[in-house]
Amino acid sequence: MSDDVDIRSGGLVAVDTEALRELSGALGPISARLDEVAEALAGAGTASLAAGLWVPDPAGRAREAHAIATDLSRTLDTLAQTYDLAEKEALHALHGTRDVDVMQLAAARMQAEGDVAAAAKRLAAEWIEGRHRDIEDQMRDSALMLGVYGPLGPALTQLTAAVRRAGRGTVPAAAPPLRPGAETASVEEISTHRATGADAAPRGLVDVIDRMPGQDGLDDARVRVEEYRYASGEREFVAYIAGTRAAFAADEPWDMTSNLQLYFGAQSSSYLAVERALTAAGAVAGDRVHVFSHSQGGMIAAYLARDGDFDVVTEVSFGSPVQAEQADGVLSVAVRHTDDPVAALAVGGFPGVSGSGDSVVVEREADPMPRWSDATFAVHQLDAYRETAAMVDSSDDPRIDALRERLAPLAGAAVVTSTVYGAHREQARSADRRRRSGGGGL
Template identity: 35%
Template sequence: MSGIDIDHGGVISVDPDVLRSVARRMDAVASCFDDAQDAIARAYRVIVDASGFSAYVDTVSLWSSGVRVSRLQSECQETTASTRLMADVYEYVELRAEAEMLARTDPATAHRLTLQADRLAARDDRIPDMARQLEAQWEIDRFEGLFPAPFLPAVYGPVFAAAAAAGAFSGFGKVTPGETLTGKSDPVTVAPVKTSTPASAPGGLAAALKRMPTSDGAQIAVEKYTYPDGSTRFVAFIKGTQSVGFGGAEPWDMKSNVELYQGQRSASYQATIEALKAAGAGPGDLVDVVAHSQAGMVTAHLSMESEFDVQVQVTAGSPVEPTLDDDQTIVQLRHTDDPVPALSGGGSAEGTGSPDSFTVSRQADPGASIGDIVLGQHLLDSYTETAGMADASGDPRVENLDRYWEELDRAVTIERTEFHAERVLEQPGDAAADAATGAPPDAAISRERASAAGAG
């Protein structure tokens, strides 16, 4: 089991403004060292100039202490300068990446950001080269351990390489501003299969992933949190792919995977919308999401284009990364040896979401093992283990998320509903009857829904 890395995502591991704040504090410390060195030098002069005084003071040690303080002052100044340079490099990368992302949708802003980056580079000609080195290292690290060992079946290497290439070069791995799902989804039916009243909210990332629906056939669980003042908040827990089929009754299948990745409305997305509405969520309501695999694509579009207000999302092994606003928080769990998040291209160089957003990454299954064949590094249990490591890390970003779990736990009631969804499959006989009578194509669907309602 490998250790975890926790950062903001992308090349930028620390906010440039935070680095500059650290540099200012270090500069203040350097000034204190400078004052101390001057004080020691003055004291030394007073002692050696006073007749007989040096017999009572170890002037050699006093002089040596002044030298050590002077060295510390120099080291502190060097570290301050390096920290400021690193902040400029991070900001340069951030500005260039954001400009590239906005080049098509907002060329004026993209041009302004490019000019800002150029002004930074003009201050120190080391900045562009250091930025390129950072980006090159990030591009290597984001797929660490992805490519299987030689003893595994030969098909794995090309498949995993194709996943990485698709994410890095196709453009599908990043949901850009203004991008919405196109087309109509296959029709679906959604029905509750279990209700319960949990005693408390999840207490951390691992606990949240363990709240996925457990009822047979359920793909979505929606929890409604009601607070003392009557306000409500919803949290959806959405499973990943449930079938390797294509277009059958199961909405969470490969057809939905392909549709969502290519920006088309899928049955799984539509089923999620309908489950949220069935649970009582309406336009403008706070709806947060915990999602695994395919559900990460559903969540990306829920947060960017739906009628719900998605403020917090936790994704594990998502094939895409959304472009979120500064007031939306995303926690991304990624395994660098998992080919599914590789479809996101390892995320974007600039990261996404609020300053509280962070990415937890690790190589889940180092070395070669049978787990590489069954993609154990993509399973929910593996990501739950990573979430537990993050919970225990003591990282301040993870601890900041505790405020969110505590906010959920202030609810006076929690109503949980698990839903099962299915595609509505047209029956051949119904299709023939519709064609003969001139009925519209969705007549069979209407009949099936009417039949289901009568049976209920």
């Protein structure tokens, strides 16, 4: 397993360009002050020589520091400009004018120096073409070295290329909400318990994964909802959403039918089940919600944060096949393995930041060596993502602080009520008939 975890601001953008500009701006006064110091020291040296005292170039070190600060400030500005333009170029190449103001792009191109413009175009092209390189190389090497997958490697390469051409895998801000479907869902409470104290709240991503439905041995679990009530009377909710549980099953909302519906922009019974689980737990429109998800759950969480009635402020996904462009008020954390075939369907996500400025993308090549387990998509399972989560939790990267700060207030709740729900798929018309006859519920 690889020990290298890459934490970045977006799929293409590895740095926070605003932070680069702030640092560049802070270096400006330092550079100016060093120039003043150099002039003062040069004057002192001249005076010393006039007095018959030789001092070896007292201003030399100050001039050198001034030059370094000036060059570093200029370099940081250039990097910020390059990454900003590269993000616009990538979005324009992927979505045309849907997500990029043509006038703004033209203005950015005109303002950029030749080297900056060329570097931005190169970065954008390399990112667009290289988004599936790890997974395609993995499957090709597996097919060649292990000889057990037959056409799987080439087929996956064709699939990822088709996904890139079709423009799927990302949900831009201008995309419509989910189309209504012919199915609905019911949820049933499997277990509930109340707790108090700091240990009742997740402190990091490992705690989040350990609370995912099914991790506690409840095979029927699909959604876990925690209600946090504070002494002030305020409350907020945390939802944990499972990944796919079956291939195709009439009664199972978390199956491939739901996967296809969500991936192509249609409402699924699993999405409706999550909404109903939150409602059953007491959440109402406008309530503050944090959403954690795996695989298919990542698509549900993305649309819930983007289009749902709840005030989703945190959206964390593991191995999601899509990434949605979230509003500025949403802290988005996308954790994906570059050799995960499911995460590959997100085509690298967005080039820049999705959500608030503190949002991040976490990537890792979980298992670069070809193995028999590649056929079972082992790197997509929660056990593999738990290893990555542990690396993130122990990271000293300052970009993870925003997630820690978002989770920290949960530990101050007076009472935490945790409820686990199962779910069933239903046809909408039969559910309507049951409601009209007085039966049903959630």
